[in-house]
Amino acid sequence: MIEVNNLAVKTETQMLLEPLSFCIQKGESIGVLGESGAGKTMLTMALLQLLSSPLQVEGSVIVHDQDLSVLSNEQLRSVRGNTLGYVPQNVQAIFDPYRKIGVQMVETIRAHERTTKREAKRTAMASLREVQLKDEHYHFFPFQLSGGMLQRAGMALVFSLQPELVIADEPTTALDKETKTVILELLLRKQREEGLSILFVSHEIDVIKKMVTRILVLENGKCVERGSVDQLMNEPSSDRLKSFLHYEVVLGRGTMKND
Numbered sequence: 001m002i003e004v005n006n007l008a009v010k011t012e013t014q015m016l017l018e019p020l021s022f023c024i025q026k027g028e029s030i031g032v033l034g035e036s037g038a039g040k041t042m043l044t045m046a047l048l049q050l051l052s053s054p055l056q057v058e059g060s061v062i063v064h065d066q067d068l069s070v071l072s073n074e075q076l077r078s079v080r081g082n083t084l085g086y087v088p089q090n091v092q093a094i095f096d097p098y099r100k101i102g103v104q105m106v107e108t109i110r111a112h113e114r115t116t117k118r119e120a121k122r123t124a125m126a127s128l129r130e131v132q133l134k135d136e137h138y139h140f141f142p143f144q145l146s147g148g149m150l151q152r153a154g155m156a157l158v159f160s161l162q163p164e165l166v167i168a169d170e171p172t173t174a175l176d177k178e179t180k181t182v183i184l185e186l187l188l189r190k191q192r193e194e195g196l197s198i199l200f201v202s203h204e205i206d207v208i209k210k211m212v213t214r215i216l217v218l219e220n221g222k223c224v225e226r227g228s229v230d231q232l233m234n235e236p237s238s239d240r241l242k243s244f245l246h247y248e249v250v251l252g253r254g255t256m257k258n259d
């Protein structure tokens with residue numbers, strides 16, 4: 001459903017993301033693994049057409065045979081949300097701190113779909129329940145929710161628009177175990193039951209292994225390795241991936257076959 005061809009990001013003096021190509025099919029999940037500064041967020045922003053001068057973006061992102069770079073801002077707003085859902089690491093940026101969660105959800109739903117307020121409220125409530133929040137949270141301000149609850153509310157907002165592909169940029173980093181489980185299980189269930197496609201960005205190899213079938217490893221803005229999870233876990237070739245695996249073993253998060 002999405003085809004990325006030689007996507008690159010640079011400034012006048014520096015290459016921040018070297019040309020990268022990959023496809024994601026319906027119902028497929030791909031992981032992007034890399035350390036801080038590897039270019040993971042740069043990739044997600046370029047995919048969503050959210051970068052502007054002085055950053056220069058080259059290459060193309062094709063969604064359902066449509067090149068996103070030629071779309072108007074209005075068309076892009078529709079693609080972002082209805083087709084491509086974006087879950088950032090810190091969803092505080094999604095919500096206006098001074099307005100109630102439910103009001104913001106209803107507004108977003110109605111900006112993307114022709115629906116009544118009542119119907120949008122029903123969708124918002126159902127979405128909140130899906131992430132194991134309660135109906136009362138609909139009436140809360142963002143600051144009244146804990147960080148983990150707010151991250152779940154962010155997921156609810158994204159899923160209330162029923163996107164076909166979710167781009168999740170470190171969606172569970174620094175969250176408690178319970179919230180992490182709710183978010184990861186929801187993504188996997190949507191993939192299994194609704195054919196959701198997922199681009200899962202993380203520096204946590206144990207999480208990425210559970211979530212995806214194929215991985216791209218980024219280092220200094222360059223894809224240094226790619227392949228299926230099974231293949232890469234058993235025969236990593238880049239030093240970057242080897243060090244990720246070594247780190248995981250040292251932390252005792254799991255036993256690797258190549259240990």
Ligand SMILES: Nc1ncnc2c1ncn2[C@@H]1O[C@H](COP(=O)(O)OP(=O)(O)OP(=O)(O)O)[C@@H](O)[C@H]1O
Nearest residue numbers: 011016034035036037038039040041042043055203
């Ligand atoms: N607006 C910008 N102008 C110039 N360079 C930038 C800009 N934004 C980010 N960078 C640089 O691009 C590189 C990649 O940054 P990016 O935010 O994509 O890393 P990341 O892998 O997402 O890291 P993290 O996990 O810490 O978020 C870094 O060297 C960063 O300093």
